[in-house]
Amino acid sequence: MVCARRFLVFVESARPRIVREHPNAGWFAVGAVCLGAFMGQLDASIVTLTFPAVQREFGMSLAGVQWVSLAYLLTVVGLVVSAGRVADAVGRKFVYLQGFVVFTLASAACALAPGLGWLIGFRVVQAVGAAMLQANSVALVVTSVPPQRMRAALGVQAGAQALGLALGPALGGMLVASAGWRWVYGVNVPIGLLALAIGRYLLPRTRERNAMEQFDWRGLLLMIGSTTGALVAVSAVSGLPLPAWAAITAMVLAAACATGAVRWARRAPEPLVDPALLRPPTVSAGLIGAFAAYLVLFGPLALFPQLRGATPATTGLVLTALPAGFAVAAVVGTRLLPRHWGGRRRERLGAVVVMTALAALVISPAAPWWSFACLGVLGLGLGVFIPSNNAGIMSAIPSGRSGTSGGLVNMSRGLGTAGGVAVVTLALHLGRHAESASAAPRIALLGLLAFAVLAAGTTFVHGRAEFQGSSEREESSMTASAAGPLPALVARPDESALAEAIACLRRAMRRAARATDPANTLSVAQLELLSCVSEHPGIRPGQLARQLRLAPNSVTTLVNGLVGQDMIVRGSGEAGEDRRAVTLTLTAAGHEAVRSWQATNTDILRAALADLHPGWQHLLGAAMPALEELTRAIDTRADSPAQSSSPAHA
Template structure:
């Protein structure tokens, strides 16, 4: 397949999208390394400063679909500029926070801006680059996401040690200003005129409360069952509301398409498994293999680093061979990597851990590029924002579910990893990644069903968008 070269404008437009993905990804993890410093600075407990991270993640998870849908009617480029402005301003507010409550609130507002950036960046790829380069562009965005997540803890620790905790938030101010200028200067103008959009406020409110209940059920102790019941009831209420809405937040008929529902389910399953390496890995490396804290950090960074480096090459493979061929191959790689982690004995040492993790990380980068490209290629122009947001939602829910569910599997298998001996930790790792392997086999079956369906996303009906022009 011939590869169309990018114009200078397209290159800068893609740079703006890459920066729009990097900034919120970086802030997903940059504060984690500094929680002890922030606890000391605000004289707070660990449980209190943990909300500096949770407030950001919860805002993204609960709002990403709503802002994606809003972008489809309001204008994606216009809304992205607003999101960058919110994110940058909130970052400055974080740096100026006089107390912990202020900082947590500012982080929640920062999460609103991040939700907009995450939701619209993938949707804007088709406006920025030719269709023949969409795979490479998606690969670049996957690289930026992985780079931000990988770089966050080390960069945050370095800045806090030598500059101060405020610097991890002030870093976003010049980056945000540069990003806003690049988006304004190089991204094509929205095709829609400035309009007043009939937005599904009731559906958005129900979805936000439902997702918040689920996310809190996965992160708070003592209220899990009650919050899960609330989230389950919320799903039922949301379906009823959307069926009756004049301009629904999510057109439920979309989920009848196996390409969309399959891609979202695959994203959730794969990110659930990817989170397993971050939940189980630290305990296995430290208590199982007896590595020092510094070596544990180095070993844990290997997977995200390989994902970052593999993003662009993965995108080129997608451009060459097509998403339908690459997705099953990526899932087979994930099955192989998880299977090795479930079988290799602890006596083989660190290489027996790093090699399978490398296979998993590279396969994950390949999956992201192929799955996102294949899905977005079949999406109508007026649906790109909401579908892109649904992908982001599936990813976030997978991360939260992986941390809770796979962490619970590991905890049960070890009887409590903080006190378990090395051989029990190793057994727990094998059992947990045995479950992960089963999930990836399930994903491969779903992928084959999805490919065999061969249908495309339905076009949005005119009645699904109600826009009043002043």
């Protein structure tokens, strides 16, 4: 297992240097992920248009052909979290690119399928690749850009998804009408090959992994059982022709597997989903908000094609307003809203806009232009809510688990998609016998409005952290108390552990600085001596020896070497005077060496801090006053009273 994992890790290739060192390297990676997001949503919105043609060619009923989509959705939702967990261990870039390979090959197989059974089987394989893509798309975005750009990057990715969703019906209709239903799958092949090549050169390698000694197969089977049972039950409610006993069995299976998954996760050595990840309100409430928001997003896409009195062209035009508004808000919303607004405020604004748009749709759901305007506003609200909600979830989970958290977000999206179809179908069924033709659509829209209220309610959950994105960071449960007053100290820190941590940090900084600036020929001792002289101009050699805790002869040797390199000049005492009165100052070259050394260390720390979990960044910031006081206390003890009171003997 270990050897296999090491082999897989080496598959992740480095980006070319020109890409890696480009100031927009992170945005190049986001662009590569956007191509996959576009392709995934294009496929999701285009396949349903092939159903009539597939029915005619294979002579099957609609109930059978529906499994082309249902099998795909069941597989993606069941595997997306486990794909994220595997990616956290072996590398997110590797799993993402292999997902393209699987998805592209399966798409080609779907295009050549000789029968409906083969098509459904190939769709399951295609869904395995889609799960590998979806589990890592969000993770690759948030690990490729600085934390302050996370929300904007997720907005761009959401915009690409909305664009694929919007173009799907139009492109699919043209392909089915002109080239046939098989080209709906065939079009994925060139897009997949292009995305594979772009990802190879633009996506960064995984910096931080979360080791996995054994895979949680039991947790995977329980999760597949719970999600499959839930989706089959939802599909039964949505009109899938199943006997009552089958629907009830699916509900019982979902409940039993969900309960078993929770219990197993609490005692498994390496659970597929660590319960600690879901414990912070930012994550648990955020996932509920994501489910409700995606349900509201996909509900109208299932509702409006069922309305009577509108031509397919008119319905397509009306529905285009929803993903178009979503894409606009997701891409430019971050720039237009005030910079100081945190994630919760943005989410609340988006939720208010969503509720207003749905309430307006209830007034007249059948009027095309009114619906077009309301759906556009609905898309704007969702485009503000969803990226901020996703950013809050991702920033509350350590970067080493970003694949798992991305899988959870996409599982919420899959469940929300199925939920939107279920709410609409159930409402249409309940309103079928109503006297008014608009009763059923109004019931469906009221159901969607209820879930919009649920999404808004998650932004007021007590304990949800505020993602600012610029100066502040999302806080996880580990730092929940850091925002409030400091608790009373009940124990002193372990002095030996603290000393060892400081020593390890110094060694790490020295190694990193040497690796970062190999052209520097000065030794660490010389650089520390130059730094000390820079802080104390005119210092004497004896004082310098005490400051650096070095023997006087060693200081003399170092000083002579630096004088020879024109980095230090000696003051009085050279010509027959008492050499103990000699003073040391830096030359311009010495000052430049100190500045370069400090800049190198600052760059190293900046890069290292950027990779830290935001909660640890917050803790380090909160600990700065204590660290400064500790430094002053150590400095005070460095010079004894006897030493400080007898400068004449220096």
